[in-house]
Structures are given as C-alpha cells and as structure tokens.
Amino acid sequence: MEENEELNEAHNDNQIDSQDTLTKVTGMYKDWFLDYASYVILERAVPAIEDGFKPVQRRIMHSLKELDDGRYNKVANVVGHTMQYHPHGDASIADAMVQIGQKDLLIDTQGNWGNILTGDRAAASRYIEARLSKFALEVIFSPKITEWQMSYDGRKKEPVNLPVKFPLLLAQGAEGIAVGLSTKILPHNFNELIDASVKHLKGQRFTIYPDFPTSGIIDVSNYNDGLRGGKIRVRAKISQMDKNTLVINEIPYGTNTSSLIDSILKANDKGKIKVKKIEDNTAAEVEILVHIPPGISPDKTIDALYAFTACESSISPLGCVIEDNKPLFIGVTEMLKRSTDNTVDLLKAELEIQLGELEEQWHFASLERIFIEKRIYRDIEEEETWEGVISAIDKGLKPHIEHLKRPVTEEDITRLTEIRIKRISKFDLDKAQQHLDNLEERIAETKHHLANLVEFAINYFKELKKKYGKGRERKSEIRIFDDIEATKVVIRNTKLYVNRDEGFVGTSLRRDEYVTDCSDIDDIIVFTKEGKMMVTKVDAKTFIGKNIIHVAVFKKKDSRTVYNMVYKDGRGGPSYIKRFTVTSVTRDKLYDLTTGKASSDILYFTANPNGEAEVITVLLRQAGSIKKLKWDLDFSDVLIKGRASKGNIVTKYTVKRIEFKEQGVSTLKPRKIWFDDVVRRLNVDGRGELLGEFKGDDLLLIVTQKGVVKTILPDLTTHFDEDMIVLEKWKPNKPLSAIHYDGEKDKYYVKRFLVENEQREEQFISDHPKSFLELISTDWRPVAEIEFVKPRGKEAKPNQTVDLENFISIKGIKALGNQLTTDKVRNINALEPLPYQEPKESSPEEMEVVDEEDVEPTKKDTKDSQQNGSSDQHTLF
Numbered sequence: 001m002e003e004n005e006e007l008n009e010a011h012n013d014n015q016i017d018s019q020d021t022l023t024k025v026t027g028m029y030k031d032w033f034l035d036y037a038s039y040v041i042l043e044r045a046v047p048a049i050e051d052g053f054k055p056v057q058r059r060i061m062h063s064l065k066e067l068d069d070g071r072y073n074k075v076a077n078v079v080g081h082t083m084q085y086h087p088h089g090d091a092s093i094a095d096a097m098v099q100i101g102q103k104d105l106l107i108d109t110q111g112n113w114g115n116i117l118t119g120d121r122a123a124a125s126r127y128i129e130a131r132l133s134k135f136a137l138e139v140i141f142s143p144k145i146t147e148w149q150m151s152y153d154g155r156k157k158e159p160v161n162l163p164v165k166f167p168l169l170l171a172q173g174a175e176g177i178a179v180g181l182s183t184k185i186l187p188h189n190f191n192e193l194i195d196a197s198v199k200h201l202k203g204q205r206f207t208i209y210p211d212f213p214t215s216g217i218i219d220v221s222n223y224n225d226g227l228r229g230g231k232i233r234v235r236a237k238i239s240q241m242d243k244n245t246l247v248i249n250e251i252p253y254g255t256n257t258s259s260l261i262d263s264i265l266k267a268n269d270k271g272k273i274k275v276k277k278i279e280d281n282t283a284a285e286v287e288i289l290v291h292i293p294p295g296i297s298p299d300k301t302i303d304a305l306y307a308f309t310a311c312e313s314s315i316s317p318l319g320c321v322i323e324d325n326k327p328l329f330i331g332v333t334e335m336l337k338r339s340t341d342n343t344v345d346l347l348k349a350e351l352e353i354q355l356g357e358l359e360e361q362w363h364f365a366s367l368e369r370i371f372i373e374k375r376i377y378r379d380i381e382e383e384e385t386w387e388g389v390i391s392a393i394d395k396g397l398k399p400h401i402e403h404l405k406r407p408v409t410e411e412d413i414t415r416l417t418e419i420r421i422k423r424i425s426k427f428d429l430d431k432a433q434q435h436l437d438n439l440e441e442r443i444a445e446t447k448h449h450l451a452n453l454v455e456f457a458i459n460y461f462k463e464l465k466k467k468y469g470k471g472r473e474r475k476s477e478i479r480i481f482d483d484i485e486a487t488k489v490v491i492r493n494t495k496l497y498v499n500r501d502e503g504f505v506g507t508s509l510r511r512d513e514y515v516t517d518c519s520d521i522d523d524i525i526v527f528t529k530e531g532k533m534m535v536t537k538v539d540a541k542t543f544i545g546k547n548i549i550h551v552a553v554f555k556k557k558d559s560r561t562v563y564n565m566v567y568k569d570g571r572g573g574p575s576y577i578k579r580f581t582v583t584s585v586t587r588d589k590l591y592d593l594t595t596g597k598a599s600s601d602i603l604y605f606t607a608n609p610n611g612e613a614e615v616i617t618v619l620l621r622q623a624g625s626i627k628k629l630k631w632d633l634d635f636s637d638v639l640i641k642g643r644a645s646k647g648n649i650v651t652k653y654t655v656k657r658i659e660f661k662e663q664g665v666s667t668l669k670p671r672k673i674w675f676d677d678v679v680r681r682l683n684v685d686g687r688g689e690l691l692g693e694f695k696g697d698d699l700l701l702i703v704t705q706k707g708v709v710k711t712i713l714p715d716l717t718t719h720f721d722e723d724m725i726v727l728e729k730w731k732p733n734k735p736l737s738a739i740h741y742d743g744e745k746d747k748y749y750v751k752r753f754l755v756e757n758e759q760r761e762e763q764f765i766s767d768h769p770k771s772f773l774e775l776i777s778t779d780w781r782p783v784a785e786i787e788f789v790k791p792r793g794k795e796a797k798p799n800q801t802v803d804l805e806n807f808i809s810i811k812g813i814k815a816l817g818n819q820l821t822t823d824k825v826r827n828i829n830a831l832e833p834l835p836y837q838e839p840k841e842s843s844p845e846e847m848e849v850v851d852e853e854d855v856e857p858t859k860k861d862t863k864d865s866q867q868n869g870s871s872d873q874h875t876l877f
Contacts, residue, residue, distance in 0.1 A: 363404060
C-alpha cells in the first residue's frame with residue numbers, strides 16, 4: 001500500500017513537471033524503431049513473392065550453387081560459405097538449411113537430418129552433408145537472367161532474387177514472425193501446384209489446398225484461400241486395431257509423435273480419457289499404439305482423442321509476402337497466378353537470350369565458313385600492320401555477306417584472326433554446313449517457342465511433373481469433419497452424490513447417496529418434490545432445494561428421455577398427470593413444473609430414457625360419497641408435451657397414494673438414422689443415405705473388404721473403417737451371399753449364410769494371404785455374371801449367369817461353400833437381383849411422434865442409465 005502511494009505521488013509530480021517541459025523522443029524512436037522493424041520484415045521473417053525465399057534461404061541456395069561440383073559438401077562448410085553473404089551467426093544459417101533439407105525438394109541430403117515425425121533434431125552440421133537436388137538445379141538457377149547486388153561487405157555479388165520457375169513458396173510453405181506482422185503460408189502438393197499452373201495458363205479456374213508432409217486428415221472448408229481469417233482443421237489418422245487397441249498412423253501438421261503422446265498422457269492425467277498404455281513404434285512411418293482398458297468404447301476414445309488432445313488442432317494461415325520492399329497480403333490463388341506468370345516471363349527471357357546466342361553462333365559460323373572457304377586468310381599475308389590485316393579481311397568478306405543478319409564488326413574480324421592454322425587445314429565444308437543447318441533449326445525452334453510462349457510454358461510444367469512428380473502424390477486426405485461434443489465423449493471420472501433431504505448435490509458429498517459417474521464438464525438435471533427443476537454445472541457442492549427426488553446427467557437436446565409425473569396443484573387442489581421432455585434450458589435457473597401455486601406437491605415421478613409409458617394405480621382417501629376409490633391410469637394415453645404444460649386432470653379429490661402397476665413400452669416412433677459418407681458418421685438429421693427406422697433392439701450390419709461381418713448398435717459416435725463395403729439395417733433372417741477366392745485351394749467359391757451372433761465380429765473367408773472377397777450381396781435373390789479368360793487359339797467361353805439362391809443353400813458362416821467354376825475367371829459382375837416380395841415389419845404402437853435430434857442408441861442408453869442409477873425407477877409419495 002505504501003509503495004502504491006509513493007508511485008502515485010511520483011506520477012503526479014511527473015505530470016506537474018511535464019506541464020513545464022515536454023521532451024519529444026519521436027525522432028530517435030521513429031527512425032531507429034522503423035529501421036529495425038523494416039529490417040526484420042524485409043531481411044529476416046517474410047519471403048519475397050518473386051522466388052519464395054527469405055534472404056537466408058536465398059543465400060544458402062546461392063552458396064550451394066557456388067560450391068556445386070556434383071559431390072556432397074559438409075553442411076558446416078556450406079554454412080561458412082553462406083556467412084560471406086549473410087551477416088548473422090552460423091546457428092541461424094544451419095537451422096534454416098536443415099528446414100530446407102527436411103522438405104525434401106531443393107537439397108539432396110546425406111546423414112542424420114532429423115525427423116519431422118518424431119521431432120528428433122538433426123546431427124551437428126559437421127556430421128551431415130548436402131548438395132543441390134536435380135530439381136533445384138533445373139528450376140532455381142539461371143545466372144544470365146539473374147539480377148545481382150553487392151553483398152553486405154561489398155566483397156561478393158549475390159542475387160537480388162533467384163529466377164525460380166516454379167511456385168516454390170506454395171510447395172514449401174513459409175512461416176515467420178516480424179515486427180508488427182507475421183506470415184504463415186502452408187505447404188501445398190507438388191503435382192497439384194503444377195496442374196493448377198497449367199490450368200491458369202489455359203485460362204481455366206483452379207483451387208488448391210494444403211498438403212502436409214506429416215499426412216493426416218484435413219478439413220479445408222474454411223481455408224479462405226489462405227488469407228487472414230481462414231482456418232483449417234487437421235486430425236491424426238486413428239484406426240481401431242482391436243477392441244482394446246487404437247493405432248495412430250498419421251499425425252497433424254505442426255505436431256510430432258513426442259508432443260502428441262505428451263498431450264494424450266496429460267488428457268489421461270486430467271481424467272478426460274482413459275488410457276492403459278502407449279507404445280511408440282515410429283520409424284520411417286508413424287505408428288503409435290494406444291491401449292485402452294477393457295469396457296471403454298474405442299469409438300468414444302477416438303472422439304475423445306480429437307476433442308482433448310493434439311490429435312486435432314486448427315491452423316490459421318496468413319498469406320503475407322514481400323513485393324517491392326513492402327508487405328503484401330494475398331491468397332494462395334493469387335500467389336500461384338503471379339508465380340506462374342513470373343515463370344512465363346523468366347522462360348521468355350531465357351528464350352530471348354538463347355535466341356541471341358544461337359544467332360550469334362550462326363553469324364560467326366557463317367563468317368568462319370566464308371573466311372576459310374573463300375581463302376580470305378591469304379589476303380593478310382602481305383599486310384604488315386594490324387589495321388591493314390583488319391582492312392584486308394573486311395574487304396575480302398564484303399562480296400559474300402549479303403545473307404548475314406547483321407553487319408560485320410571489327411570484333412568479328414578479330415575473332416577470325418584467332419582461328420588456328422590446324423583448324424583451317426582440317427576444315428570440312430559439309431560439317432560446317434551441317435552445323436549451320438542445325439543452328440538454323442534451333443533458331444527456328446526458339447522463335448516458335450517465343451511465338452507460342454504459353455504452350456511452351458505448359459509443356460515446361462508438364463515435363464517438370466513427369467520428371468519429378470513421381471512419389472509426390474497427395475499425403476493429407478481432404479475430408480469434412482463432424483463436430484465432436486466434448487460432453488459426449490469425455491470419460492466420466494468423477495462420482496456425483498446427493499443429499500436429498502437437505503437439497504445438495506455435488507462431487508464432494510462422499511458420505512451421502514451416490515447417484516452416477518460424471519465428468520467435470522457435465523451438466524446435471526435435478527427435480528424436487530415441490531415440483532421444481534434446475535440444470536446446473538457439476539460442482540463440489542450445489543444447493544438446489546430440499547426433498548430432491550431425481551438427479552441425472554443432463555443431455556442437451558435429448559428428446560428421447562420422457563418424464564412421467566402426477567402432481568397436486570396447491571393445497572387441496574386437484575391432481576394432474578403430464579408427460580414432458582427437457583431439451584433446452586437456461587443453466588442455474590429454477591423452473592416450476594406445476595402451475596406455481598403454494599404447497600404444490602409431486603405425487604408420482606419417473607424418468608424414462610426411451611419414452612416408456614407405465615401403468616399406475618391411483619388410490620383416493622375415503623371422503624363423503626366418493627364411489628370409486630381406485631382405478632388405473634396408462635401414461636401412454638397422455639400426450640408428450642413441453643415442461644410448462646399443465647397436464648390432464650386426474651381427480652379433484654385428495655389422493656391417498658399412487659402405486660406402480662405395470663411396466664410400459666416406449667411410445668416414441670423408431671428413429672430414422674442416416675449415414676453421411678462425407679464425414680463417415682451416423683446421424684439423425686437427414687444427412688446422407690437413409691439406413692432405416694431403428695427400434696431399441698435393432699442393429700446395423702457391416703461387411704468389410706477383408707471378409708469381416710459384424711452387427712453393432714447404431715451408436716452415433718461409431719467410426720467406420722475405410723474398407724467398409726456394406727452398411728445397412730440388419731435383418732436376422734436375411735442371408736448374405738458371397739463369392740470369394742480361396743488362396744489355399746486357388747479357386748472361386750460361392751457361399752450363403754446368416755449372421756447369427758449379435759454384436760460380434762466374424763471372418764467369413766479364409767485368412768490365407770491370397771484369399772480375397774470378390775463380391776458380397778445382401779439381396780434376397782442375387783444374380784452374378786462370370787466373364788471367362790480366353791484360352792490361346794480358342795474362342796472365349798460365353799459369359800455365364802449364376803442364380804446364387806439356387807446355386808447353393810444357406811450354410812454356416814464358416815463353411816467354404818461350393819466351387820463357382822472350373823474355368824479361369826477374368827471378371828465377376830453383380831447383376832440385378834431377381835424379384836422378391838419382402839415381408840413387412842410390424843409397426844409398433846406409438847402415441848406421438850417426437851422430434852429426435854442428437855441422441856444415443858436406445859439399448860445403450862438404457863444400459864448406461866441403469867448402471868448410473870438414472871433408469872426409469874418409480875418415485876412414489
């Protein structure tokens with residue numbers, strides 16, 4: 001406090017002094033800071049648009065070219081050579097060179113250059129070697145069209161910009177932080193950049209997206225052409241090896257296996273996910289094995305890895321480059337257009353220089369031929385002075401130079417005098433003419449290229465792709481991501497307790513009644529006997545209200561959980577019955593489920609996770625002339641409405657008690673479930689292909705290309721393998737028909753079988769390495785067509801149609817089946833199935849259609865809720 005007072009007094013004194021004398025520091029601050037900021041922006045952090053290099057990178061490439069003799073150079077030697085041009089320490093040069101080398105495009109490396117997958121650093125620069133790649137030698141250097149400047153100490157010349165004839169900036173990407181601005185240009189695919197350049201030259205529209213060396217899956221829907229405000233999401237590629245093991249084969253850009261594993265371990269320590277063990281088997285390719293404990297859902301764990309670890313991250317690009325010594329903010333499309341146009345200009349400049357050189361060669365070759373063929377060299381024998389020699393040759397040439405394209409200069413004549421006698425004596429007229437003809441052909445070809453410059457540039461790009469594009473296919477898979485709700489995938493690592501009488505709920509009430517497992521990001525819903533309801537965040541201890549009758553984890557937009565309730569409306573008032581759902585509320589707001597009258601009281605309450613409607617018995621107190629003291633009520637006769645509905649009147653008399661009589665069935669309509677192939681997820685929002693209407697015990701049928709069949713609950717969190725070829729609603733009495741090749745017997749077989757084991761995975765073809773599934777059908781009466789191999793010297797056997805239903809009867813799933821044919825098969829095609837009248841399913845009784853949004857599978861909900869103590873238990877008062 002005393003220090004603050006002293007500071008305030010000093011500040012007040014300064015204010016008083018400043019009124020008398022005001023010292024400006026704008027000159028020094030403005031000049032020095034602006035100079036420093038400009039230097040950092042232009043000379044360190046931001047690449048030039050002309051060649052895509054930062055100064056240190058350009059100087060490294062220039063040094064490598066000066067040292068280039070086809071052999072490897074020690075990186076320490078290259079770094080020392082680069083210091084002639086770069087006025088900074090060797091560490092910054094070595095780091096920049098390693099970054100270029102790890103991109104595997106411009107530098108041919110030897111030794112330990114580090115690993116972008118694991119994050120391992122490169123060895124010291126004295127141990128590793130480098131040389132320019134063939135690609136770099138072809139597209140980066142062209143001294144004749146390079147603009148040069150003096151180095152920082154004036155001893156050497158260095159390029160202002162390298163004549164790069166390729167969109168190198170987009171291929172390598174760039175990242176840098178300067179004073180007041182930054183840049184983040186993401187790397188793009190080599191072949192796609194060439195294709196886009198060709199499209200631009202043809203006047204066609206194009207779109208390019210990032211491609212990362214670490215592979216992974218990317219969502220580019222908000223890329224915004226790489227401009228400020230854009231964003232891409234990157235994910236690791238995670239698959240299920242078995243029910244207790246996940247494998248990560250590709251990682252997001254900007255991470256490595258070490259940082260990824262650390263993030264998983266931290267999430268495990270915080271209780272967000274449950275992991276038993278992690279193995280890192282990464283070498284040339286990524287392989288991280290994540291072992292999960294038994295009973296933990298692999299699909300939910302995959303989602304949790306995306307939600308709580310570095311397995312998913314977002315990258316915000318920012319396209320900033322230097323043009324005319326000023327920062328320029330442009331998108332990747334404009335960058336590629338400018339780079340392609342610049343390449344065309346560079347090619348034109350090279351062709352013009354080449355044309356000039358060829359014409360100069362033709363000119364001197366023509367002069368040389370005239371000089372020797374017409375024996376003009378003999379005219380100088382009598383000359384005694386240099387001027388006389390020049391004049392004699394000039395005089396001798398004049399009758400023969402009408403066809404030349406430019407006048408003969410003294411320099412030309414001087415070159416003629418330097419021809420050796422040995423060359424004159426061995427001069428071959430035919431070879432000289434062939435040389436001239438060859439030069440004329442090359443001149444005509446060069447002029448043709450200049451006249452058709454765009455076509456020449458297109459062929460140039462196509463040749464680059466042909467020579468260097470192999471092995472540079474896209475690594476990152478482009479896909480639209482589904483949004484993962486953290487509350488649905490977080491591991492419930494905390495226990496929730498309730499003190500019903502005093503009205504408290506929380507995670508610290510360990511001496512009170514246990515309710516359910518929850519997580520620290522969950523919401524909970526609480527009901528009291530007075531007819532009050534509240535949704536609140538999980539906390540150590542929260543007061544809701546006395547006489548709590550129900551507590552559960554709250555699911556937002558849950559329209560399948562139906563609450564059945566009978567309540568008394570105020571003191572001595574009538575009783576009402578109502579059914580309602582709670583899909584959205586304001587957190588920590590106390591809602592009244594009755595009409596709000598004092599002394600209202602809940603007489604009966606149940607929470608039903610699948611909309612069950614039970615039967616209850618109402619008993620009245622004996623009073624006056626009441627004749628009917630007992631009767632049954634069926635909740636299925638009551639419509640499901642909102643929580644604010646008043647309900648239907650039960651009786652105006654006093655209720656003695658209400659008894660549960662009979663368990664009811666769900667009154668909700670079966671859920672329609674769709675499969676969205678774009679995000680490869682199930683949904684109930686109408687996106688993608690409709691799989692059918694699912695009741696509580698309905699399952700999905702899945703068949704993979706590996707010959708694996710399984711049935712699963714239609715869980716909206718399920719991840720589907722890339723090799724899935726069948727996904728539909730499972731009908732237990734519907735057979736599967738398969739044509740498969742048995743590697744051991746070297747023959748094709750047909751089998752038909754039923755899937756009998758629920759929620760189990762089974763292989764229905766042999767595990768021989770050469771065995772494979774040729775065709776699978778879920779039609780009732782499938783038909784296939786066989787195309788046969790044509791024998792040598794014979795006519796091909798006509799195609800054969802096979803009715804699979806009559807070909808083989810239904811057998812067990814492990815049966816081999818019947819041999820399809822003894823002839824050699826070229827191809828097998830599925831034809832239109834034979835007509836079949838499918839038996840209709842009996843529709844369940846349903847009272848009301850409820851909007852069903854994002855909900856869990858029925859059977860799983862029921863099981864989880866029973867384990868967590870939130871099933872449709874009956875609360876009687």
